[in-house]
Amino acid sequence: MQLTINGKPETLEVSTVLDVLKSKDIDPQLVAVELNTQMVDQEHLGTTSVKDGDKLEFLFFMGGGA
Amino acid sequence: MSFTEEQITRYSRHILLPEVGGKGQKKLSQAKVFIVGAGGLGCPVAYYLAAAGIGTIGLIDSDVVDLSNLQRQILHHTPDVGRSKVLSAKEKIQALNPDVQVNTHEGRFTSLNARDLIRHYDVVIDGVDNFPAKFLINDACYLEGKPLVHGGILRFEGRAFTIIPNKSACYRCIFKQPPPAGVVPTCQEAGIIGVVAGIIGTIQATEAIKLILNIGTPLTDRILDFDARTTAFREIRVKRNPTCALCGPDPSLTELIDYEQEACQLQPSGTMLTNG
Numbered sequence: 001m002q003l004t005i006n007g008k009p010e011t012l013e014v015s016t017v018l019d020v021l022k023s024k025d026i027d028p029q030l031v032a033v034e035l036n037t038q039m040v041d042q043e044h045l046g047t048t049s050v051k052d053g054d055k056l057e058f059l060f061f062m063g064g065g066a
Numbered sequence: 067m068s069f070t071e072e073q074i075t076r077y078s079r080h081i082l083l084p085e086v087g088g089k090g091q092k093k094l095s096q097a098k099v100f101i102v103g104a105g106g107l108g109c110p111v112a113y114y115l116a117a118a119g120i121g122t123i124g125l126i127d128s129d130v131v132d133l134s135n136l137q138r139q140i141l142h143h144t145p146d147v148g149r150s151k152v153l154s155a156k157e158k159i160q161a162l163n164p165d166v167q168v169n170t171h172e173g174r175f176t177s178l179n180a181r182d183l184i185r186h187y188d189v190v191i192d193g194v195d196n197f198p199a200k201f202l203i204n205d206a207c208y209l210e211g212k213p214l215v216h217g218g219i220l221r222f223e224g225r226a227f228t229i230i231p232n233k234s235a236c237y238r239c240i241f242k243q244p245p246p247a248g249v250v251p252t253c254q255e256a257g258i259i260g261v262v263a264g265i266i267g268t269i270q271a272t273e274a275i276k277l278i279l280n281i282g283t284p285l286t287d288r289i290l291d292f293d294a295r296t297t298a299f300r301e302i303r304v305k306r307n308p309t310c311a312l313c314g315p316d317p318s319l320t321e322l323i324d325y326e327q328e329a330c331q332l333q334p335s336g337t338m339l340t341n342g
Contacts, residue, residue: 007300030249032240039240039307057302059289061245062218062225064253065263066105066129066139066195 001052018046020056032059069095073165077119085281091119095165097278100124100187102175102203104151106258107217108193109141110267111274116159116166118275123159124187126171127151138260175199177322180206189274192216193267195252197244198325204229204237205322208312215273215285217266220251222259222294224266226285228273232313234286239307239314244325262294 003010003020014020017040021028033040034057040048050056069077069088080086080094097120101108104127112123129151131142139151146154152170159168171183175194180202184190190212192203200216207214208231216227216237229236269290276282289302311319 027249029245032242034240034302034304037303037305039304041309042242059240059291059302061197061241061250062220062223062291063197063200063245063250064195064219064256064258065107065193065200065217066103066135066253 001050003050003053004055006057015049016046017044017048017050017056020050021045026058030061033057034059073119076163076165080118086279090279090281093278094119094275095121097189098122098124098187099189099191099274099278100184101126101191101193102199103127103193103195104139104141104155105129105135105193105195106138106219106253106260106263107267107270108191109139109155110264111191111193111217111271112155112159113141113162114268114271115274116163118271119163119165120274120278121165122167122169122187124169124171124183125152125155126173126175126183127155128172128174138258138263140264175202177202177324180322181210184210184212187212189277190214191270191274192218193270195254197250200237201241201244201325202322205312205319207231208236209320209322213277215270215277217270219258219262219266220253221256222262224262224292224294225289226266226269226273226292227289228277228285230277230284230286234284235304235306236310236313238312238319239310240289240304242311247326259294262292265292265294 017033028045036055077091080091081088099115099120101112104125131146131149131151131154133147141155141158150172152172156168156170159166190207211231214229218225273285287305291300308314
C-alpha cells in the first residue's frame with residue numbers, strides 16, 4: 001500500500017503501525033507516532049491498522065540542549 | 067517608566083518596527099523570562115533576550131564551564147573554564163546590556179523548586195539536556211500556567227515547539243513519558259554541531275519575544291524540526307491529545323515527578339536515530 005511517511009511517499013506491505021516501525025527497524029520506545037494527525041498511544045501501535053493513503057509522522061526523542 | 071536617550075538609541079531598531087514601537091519595547095523591559103540551563107540553548111536564548119532588552123532573566127544551572135562547552139555555549143569564554151555557568155552567563159549578559167536584571171540559581175531544577183522558581187516569570191525556556199528535566203519543565207509550566215518554549219538538539223538536528231497551557235498541545239500530548247534511560251543519546255555522547263544550538267536557541271528567543279509582544283503566530287501545535295545536513299525544516303502539525311495525562315480532560319498527573327536521571331551512556335546496541 002501507499003503511505004506518506006514524514007512527508008515522503010512510500011510503498012510498504014504492512015497492516016499495523018507497529019509493522020511500519022518494524023519494517024524500518026525503529027524501536028517503538030524511541031518514537032512518537034502520529035497517524036493522520038492523531039497521536040497513536042504506544043500500547044496501541046500493534047492494534048492500530050494502516051490503510052492505503054494514510055499519513056504517518058515519526059517524532060523521535062531529541063533530548064539534548066546543553 | 068520612560069526610556070532614557072541612551073535606551074531609545076539602543077532599542078531604536080526595535081522601536082522602528084510598527085509591531086514593537088515604544089510600547090512594545092516597554093513590554094519587553096517589563097518582561098521576565100526564566101531559562102532552565104545556561105548551556106548550548108540557554109546561552110543564545112539569554113544573549114539575544116538580553117540584547118532585546120528583556121527586563122529580567124532568570125537562569126538556573128548546576129554546572130561549571132568545561133572546555134568542551136565552548137564550541138557552542140557562547141556566553142562562556144576561555145577564562146571561564148571551571149567557573150559557575152550561571153555566574154559566567156550573568157557577567158556577559160550584563161556587559162552586553164546593563165539594563166537587564168539577572169537572577170541566578172546555582173543548582174538543579176527539581177520537583178521541589180520548579181514551580182516556585184518559574185512562578186514569577188512570564189515565559190519559560192527549556193534549555194536542558196535530559197528527558198527527566200524536559201518533562202519536569204513541561205509539567206511545571208502547565209501546572210503554573212506559564213507559556214513554555216521547548217528546544218532540543220542532537221548531532222545535526224534540532225527541534226523547537228511552543229506550548230501555551232490549556233490552549234495548545236503540551237510535550238506530553240506527543241511524548242507520554244521519558245524514553246528508557248540510556249537508549250537515546252545525549253549531545254555529550256553523540257555530539258552536536260555547535261551552530262545548531264544557536265539556530266534552535268534563537269528560534270526559542272524569537273518565540274519568547276513574540277509571546278511577550280503578542281505578535282504573529284506562535285509555534286504552537288506545530289513541532290519544528292531542523293536538519294543542518296540538508297538545511298531543511300520540517301513542520302509536524304500536532305494537537306492537544308485527549309488522553310494526555312497532564313493537560314487532557316481526565317488528568318492523572320497533578321503533581322511533579324522526578325524521573326530517574328538518565329545514565330549518561332549509550333547502550334552498546336543503541337539505535338542510531340535519524341529524523342525522517
